[in-house]
Amino acid sequence: MSSQHRPETTAYVRIIQQSWQRGQIEGEVTAANYQWRFQWHFRHGRLLVQPSLGRALIYEPLGRFLELSDYQLEPGGDYEFTLRSQL
Template identity: 75%
Template sequence: MKAPVLPETTAHVRILQQSWQQGKILGEVRAGSYEWSFQWHFRQGKLRVHPSLGRALIFEPLGRFLEHSDYHLEPGGDYQFMLRTRL
């Protein structure tokens, strides 16, 4: 018997700016038909995502991705991670 196939959506992340002095990364993320901008204040562990439409879908997975990858992210870089949902 086959295990059920879980839905997935690829989230695409682009890093626009990074400031080690300010402890901040600015970027954009899109998944499905949604697009957001974000600010990751990595020294404080604070994430801001705009606009609010669909923010609940991306906030937690994006936060985990940034916490895991923040020291490897570079301005102008394109990255991706999987969401376990279909958007």
């Protein structure tokens, strides 16, 4: 299957709060008709996502995005990444 025919969904991330002292970033992520709040504890590599509805769809891709981008993210910033699936 070529990459042109793969289903994709854009996930939109908004950073709400960041604390370097606590090693934590909080935000919201929206993809298709889903919306979640998350806490990324980057010193421990721990991600919390709520609510549980649809969490399995976003948990791993959001975690990869945050691991790659956490030091570039700023409160009030809007970011996006592509999911390789249709939600």
